[in-house]
Amino acid sequence: MPMIRPPAALLALAAALAACDRAPAVETQPRQLVPPPFEYPEELWDAGVEGKTVLRIRVDTAGRVDSVRVATASGHKGFDSSAVAGTAKLRFAPATRDGRPVARWVLLPVFFDINPDSAAAARDTARPAAQDTAGT
Secondary structure, three states: OOOOOOHHHHHHHHHHHHHHHHOOOEEEOOOOOOOOOOOOHHHHHHOOOOEEEEEEEEEEEOOOEEEEEEEOOOOOOOHHHHHHHHHHHHOEEEEEEEEEOOOEEEEEEEEEOOOOOHHHOOOOOOOEEOOOOOOO
């Protein structure tokens, strides 16, 4: 008697159902360990200019930034350059999946405020915003 192979769709459905039986992965996001090391550009400070640059950074499994891009420019090259340069000094507890470190892309807003104490009270700048681009 010839052996009948199940259709590909049936095999895919069986694989999907098997995957549902597994416990979901427990994930954490990177957590910044050191104070923000960004330097305010002197010429913009003297001019009283404030701004915000949003960076897209990749935190590796050791908690270091291994890639950085400007996601949203501030409109001032000095702020954007200072934000990118400061990422070399950042250190994180890396993201984890099921207790193992994983690389993760995150968004990190960098605020350049003349009076940072009053501005910081209005927002939380210590944590990067997670992005749904795990391991990419």
